[in-house]
Amino acid sequence: MSSRVDLHLHTTASDGQFSPAEVVRQAIALGMTVIAVTDHDTTEGIAEARETARGSALEVIPGVEISTDVADSEIHILGYYINDQDAQLRRELEVFRKSRVNRAQGMVDKLTRLGLPLEWDSVRQIAGEAAVGRPHVARAMLQRGYVSSMDEAFHLYIGRNGPAYVERYKLTPVEALKIILAADGLPVLAHPLQSTDLVPQLAKSGLVGLEAYYTGYTPEDTRHLLDLAAQYGLLVTGGSDFHGQNTGAGSALGEVVVPQILPQRLAACHRRRQAQRVRTASPTS
Secondary structure, eight states: OOOSEEEEEOOTTTTOSSOHHHHHHHHHHTTOOEEEEOOBTOOTTHHHHHHHHTTSSOEEEEEEEEEEEETTEEEEEEEESOOTTOHHHHHHHHHHHHHHHHHHHHHHHHHHHTTOOOOHHHHHHHHTTSOOOHHHHHHHHHHHTSOSSHHHHIIIIISTTSTTOOOOOOOOHHHHHHHHHHTTOEEEESSGGGGGGGHHHHHHTTOOEEEEEETTOOHHHHHHHHHHHHHTTOEEEEEOOBOOSSSSSSOSTTOSOOOTHHHHHHHHHHHHHHHHHHHHHSOOO
16 A cells, blocks of 8 residues: 655656656555655756646645755755745756756766767657756666666766766755755755764754655664654655656655655645745834
8 A cells, every 4th residue: 555645756857757747647546645746956847747636636745856965975955845936946956957967968978988888869868858867877878788777877887986977066955955945945854864964954054854754764764863853853754756667766656654744744834934934024013
């Protein structure tokens, strides 16, 4: 039985296998009640997802997953209930999209020099309307028979320590928090088990929650994150990190069991902050 809540989903707007409309249709077919579309560094799939869900019992929370850098690692920040029309947010995400294309081209060039040539047009075709990213390069490598799986492509070639790796546009976690907060969103640390040391600093900088229910997390992992969230007064979210079928990323739609109360608490926090913004913006008598 699938969970009725999934707050971490990807579509073809970034590196997912299915269109926003198809993800919504699958969620409805599973009887889900709340999902969040959280594509990597883009909000382009939100409108289609919400329109497809119109008239159904499914709520689609507008979201994003912003990639950031720390020493020798990447940290992802989820943003919920963002204003996807916010001008600053759109400018920042456009920079990300352009940098992704340049980065992917650099990886293709490096792979060619390594004796593994790829046609750039093939990579773009795999990406479709989405911004080109590493998964699309990995799929092109898989199609050419250079690797036996996408995981192998990352591990041997285009992962952080691989010979074809190219650095990307850098943003710090705190900078991502500020971008999400400025777009009226709620920032949450994605799959945080390996980055819990950052929680104290991020909590001071505006972090709202931790993703405690996640693909591969044990009950002990989740309990640890629940305790950490309680220590810093943070909300809790959860999701599958769904990218599609046989993609090597995340798990199946709704496979991670997320308590129904969590999106309710997230929505209540959003309402409180909206009300506070209205009070702050209202002229005093």
